[in-house]
Amino acid sequence: MARITAGVTTSHVPAIGAALDNGKTAEPYWAPIFDGYAPSRAWMAEAAPEVVILVFNDHATSLMLDVVPTFAIGCADAYTPADEGWGPRPVPVVEGHAELSAHIAQSLILDEFDMTLINAMDVDHGLTVPLSLMFGAVDRWPVRVVPIMVNVTQFPPPSGDRCWRLGEALARAVASFPQDLRVQVWGTGGMSHQIQGPRAGLINRAFDTDFLDRMVGDPQSLRGITHLDYLREAGSEGIELITWLIMRGALGEGAVERHRFYHVPASNTAVGHLVLENV
Amino acid sequence: MARITAGVTTSHVPAIGAALDNGKTAEPYWAPIFDGYAPSRAWMAEAAPEVVILVFNDHATSLMLDVVPTFAIGCADAYTPADEGWGPRPVPVVEGHAELSAHIAQSLILDEFDMTLINAMDVDHGLTVPLSLMFGAVDRWPVRVVPIMVNVTQFPPPSGDRCWRLGEALARAVASFPQDLRVQVWGTGGMSHQIQGPRAGLINRAFDTDFLDRMVGDPQSLRGITHLDYLREAGSEGIELITWLIMRGALGEGAVERHRFYHVPASNTAVGHLVLENV
Amino acid sequence: MPDLPYDLADLHDIPGTTIFTADSARRAYHLHRFCMSLMKEENRQRFRADEAGWLATFAMTAEQRDAVLARDYNRMIALGGNIYFLVKIASTDGISVAQAVSTMTDLDVADYTAMMIAGGRTPQGNRSIKGGW
Amino acid sequence: MPDLPYDLADLHDIPGTTIFTADSARRAYHLHRFCMSLMKEENRQRFRADEAGWLATFAMTAEQRDAVLARDYNRMIALGGNIYFLVKIASTDGISVAQAVSTMTDLDVADYTAMMIAGGRTPQGNRSIKGGW
Ligand SMILES: [Fe+3]
Ligand SMILES: [Fe+3]
Numbered sequence: 028m029a030r031i032t033a034g035v036t037t038s039h040v041p042a043i044g045a046a047l048d049n050g051k052t053a054e055p056y057w058a059p060i061f062d063g064y065a066p067s068r069a070w071m072a073e074a075a076p077e078v079v080i081l082v083f084n085d086h087a088t089s090l091m092l093d094v095v096p097t098f099a100i101g102c103a104d105a106y107t108p109a110d111e112g113w114g115p116r117p118v119p120v121v122e123g124h125a126e127l128s129a130h131i132a133q134s135l136i137l138d139e140f141d142m143t144l145i146n147a148m149d150v151d152h153g154l155t156v157p158l159s160l161m162f163g164a165v166d167r168w169p170v171r172v173v174p175i176m177v178n179v180t181q182f183p184p185p186s187g188d189r190c191w192r193l194g195e196a197l198a199r200a201v202a203s204f205p206q207d208l209r210v211q212v213w214g215t216g217g218m219s220h221q222i223q224g225p226r227a228g229l230i231n232r233a234f235d236t237d238f239l240d241r242m243v244g245d246p247q248s249l250r251g252i253t254h255l256d257y258l259r260e261a262g263s264e265g266i267e268l269i270t271w272l273i274m275r276g277a278l279g280e281g282a283v284e285r286h287r288f289y290h291v292p293a294s295n296t297a298v299g300h301l302v303l304e305n306v
Numbered sequence: 307m308a309r310i311t312a313g314v315t316t317s318h319v320p321a322i323g324a325a326l327d328n329g330k331t332a333e334p335y336w337a338p339i340f341d342g343y344a345p346s347r348a349w350m351a352e353a354a355p356e357v358v359i360l361v362f363n364d365h366a367t368s369l370m371l372d373v374v375p376t377f378a379i380g381c382a383d384a385y386t387p388a389d390e391g392w393g394p395r396p397v398p399v400v401e402g403h404a405e406l407s408a409h410i411a412q413s414l415i416l417d418e419f420d421m422t423l424i425n426a427m428d429v430d431h432g433l434t435v436p437l438s439l440m441f442g443a444v445d446r447w448p449v450r451v452v453p454i455m456v457n458v459t460q461f462p463p464p465s466g467d468r469c470w471r472l473g474e475a476l477a478r479a480v481a482s483f484p485q486d487l488r489v490q491v492w493g494t495g496g497m498s499h500q501i502q503g504p505r506a507g508l509i510n511r512a513f514d515t516d517f518l519d520r521m522v523g524d525p526q527s528l529r530g531i532t533h534l535d536y537l538r539e540a541g542s543e544g545i546e547l548i549t550w551l552i553m554r555g556a557l558g559e560g561a562v563e564r565h566r567f568y569h570v571p572a573s574n575t576a577v578g579h580l581v582l583e584n585v
Numbered sequence: 586m587p588d589l590p591y592d593l594a595d596l597h598d599i600p601g602t603t604i605f606t607a608d609s610a611r612r613a614y615h616l617h618r619f620c621m622s623l624m625k626e627e628n629r630q631r632f633r634a635d636e637a638g639w640l641a642t643f644a645m646t647a648e649q650r651d652a653v654l655a656r657d658y659n660r661m662i663a664l665g666g667n668i669y670f671l672v673k674i675a676s677t678d679g680i681s682v683a684q685a686v687s688t689m690t691d692l693d694v695a696d697y698t699a700m701m702i703a704g705g706r707t708p709q710g711n712r713s714i715k716g717g718w
Numbered sequence: 719m720p721d722l723p724y725d726l727a728d729l730h731d732i733p734g735t736t737i738f739t740a741d742s743a744r745r746a747y748h749l750h751r752f753c754m755s756l757m758k759e760e761n762r763q764r765f766r767a768d769e770a771g772w773l774a775t776f777a778m779t780a781e782q783r784d785a786v787l788a789r790d791y792n793r794m795i796a797l798g799g800n801i802y803f804l805v806k807i808a809s810t811d812g813i814s815v816a817q818a819v820s821t822m823t824d825l826d827v828a829d830y831t832a833m834m835i836a837g838g839r840t841p842q843g844n845r846s847i848k849g850g851w
């Protein structure tokens with residue numbers, strides 16, 4: 028039986044990927060960020076997941092122009108890093124786990140989530156930067172990935188509560204996959220940031236640290252945060268935080284914190300990171 | 307306030323479109339079918355809807371290869387008839403109602419249906435054949451259309467019950483649109499048919515006539531029909547009937563029957579048709 | 586996986602019927618890309634002019650390519666194909682859907698058409714392999 | 719429409735913030751198609767070689783085209799654009815996202831960067847136009 032062993036949340040700022048790809052990780056601006064993830068990389072070597080269900084939002088890369096799904100799941104054998112306007116990131120192709128994807132998709136739809144299945148797509152920094160942060164520069168990613176994409180950009184996204192319940196359904200789906208697999212669920216995006224308009228650069232440290240606290244100590248209370256709350260408090264792009272609720276809904280009530288990191292800024296964004304383990 | 311005045315269900319067999327487009331409507335094979343819709347065309351002239359919410363399934367035309375949405379809604383200004391392999395049907399471009407589409411999409415997502423929005427697509431016989439049956443050969447379709455697409459082909463489709471509840475949410479969405487509009491909801495596809503494998507040609511008249519009866523007299527009981535029931539009893543393509551449940555869920559409990567028609571065959575398919583009016 | 590009011594395994598208990606799944610879609614992805622290429626007249630002409638040549642531009646399996654060349658629809662379906670994609674081949678061939686469909690059955694097109702006019706294939710005995718009902 | 723725990727109208731009460739909706743997406747569809755064209759190096763080169771010429775191949779409005787030529791991101795957003803599409807223009811220009819973003823604010827890029835290093839723009843007074851909080 029497959030089982031969810033741990034959950035990770037992390038920002039996925041594209042500039043972090045660029046800093047990695049261009050060898051700038053030791054520069055004073057970037058060093059604190061990469062240092063902040065060092066314990067997680069050490070922990071990851073121990074945890075050794077076989078599959079990561081990576082929940083993120085596409086940034087007008089493979090979705091959003093013609094097709095805007097609320098919840099989508101990749102069902103391909105592989106996903107190529109996209110050219111987002113400055114050439115593709117020089118990172119390995121992401122190997123999928125098509126059997127697990129198909130199983131999860133089936134289970135979620137039978138559980139009355141109206142998923143969109145994606146049979147072919149390129150993936151952007153929302154998926155590859157978290158892999159880089161957790162695994163560093165590698166020739167081959169040490170995990171296979173089931174990508175789940177959430178619309179957070181075009182109003183209205185799904186509610187935080189719907190995301191939480193998708194996470195719970197995800198846990199049921201994984202638990203019924205017959206093969207033995209160590210599976211992690213990652214929620215990427217956030218924390219507070221806004222990259223549009225005169226209010227750009229908004230950072231709400233109080234909101235972010237409270238959110239991190241509640242992810243660990245009182246996660247159920249996060250389900251009630253409304254779209255309006257996110258937009259007002261965490262910025263128009265901070266609403267990416269709803270991807271974290273899918274991860275948290277998929278993890279057990281009693282998941283314990285293994286690592287936490289918070290830093291401002293990376294480019295326009297507050298970087299937040301949590302490692303939770305099902306015990 | 308916009309309101310749903312009536313509902314229509316109909317098969318959307320491509321050969322019916324071809325018969326129309328090639329002037330074969332008076333041939334003995336086709337005449338009974340076109341005669342069967344004549345009262346509906348007369349009724350339609352009276353009913354004069356301004357918008358039709360047309361629920362159908364794409365047949366590997368604009369969806370299903372790269373992207374397989376469970377529920378999708380078109381949000382474009384216009385939809386061009388597709389070339390399905392024998393050139394596009396010689397029928398008018400379908401005008402959308404983008405404002406109403408956007409309103410419905412927003413309302414459905416806030417109502418926790420995980421819709422996929424489609425900003426550009428061509429439309430196949432699933433959408434244009436019902437328009438032809440109800441309006442005949444015209445230079446311009448007399449209605450604007452909000453297309454809603456349901457996956458019925460790749461297992462698992464949404465349950466019949468989920469479709470019914472989508473219909474109920476559709477009614478809430480229409481009722482909250484500020485503009486005065488007479489709106490109809492159509493469910494297209496079915497009735498029993500199978501166009502694959504050694505069992506192809508399956509027709510289940512008893513199942514179909516019972517389904518028609520219950521659409522009028524006991525619609526709630528249809529919510530419990532399972533995927534397996536549809537596939538066994540109505541054929542692998544007969545499961546298109548779940549689109550009818552979206553229409554029925556959107557109509558009032560007391561909707562009354564204005565017209566009914568059932569005929570076997572059109573090509574591989576049993577043709578079923580109902581006109582229901584909210585009174 | 587949620588509880589269901591039926592056994593998923595019974596989806597394979599329906600005679601002469603293949604359930605199209607995410608796994609089928611993955612196996613047939615390139616076969617289906619070929620089918621969708623036939624939605625343009627220029628590609629239909631290319632295919633008609635050189636069937637094997639046009640097929641070779643798609644990364645489908647040799648079995649899938651051979652099944653297309655043989656117009657063996659049952660085989661295409663066994664290899665993951667779905668009929669809504671595959672009928673675009675019939676349209677390119679200029680035959681009706683019913684004619685293409687008849688080739689998957691025990692009947693020739695005349696007998697198939699006659700069966701349909703007579704009310705279609707009965708569900709009796711065609712619902713369940715193990716039950717025979 | 720279901721009942722919501724907040725007033726939808728308040729989405730427009732957030733200072734300096736535009737909510738991207740289905741209506742925006744429709745208005746900006748061709749502008750966004752242009753942005754996505756920049757995901758290929760050959761198209762970036764075409765655009766750099768002849769900005770107006772490449773823009774003319776997309777059915778966007780004259781206002782949208784002029785806003786692109788002027789790199790007026792606030793104007794592009796007012797005309798329906800979403801920043802996730804629009805940053806592909808900044809990437810093509812070889813500038814950082816932060817630099818493009820700074821042009822939408824009251825700060826130049828140096829002051830914007832300094833503000834971010836100092837902890838970012840405060841939410842204080844930036845949450846509600848009518849409330850001023
Ligand atoms: Fe992001
Ligand atoms: Fe159909």
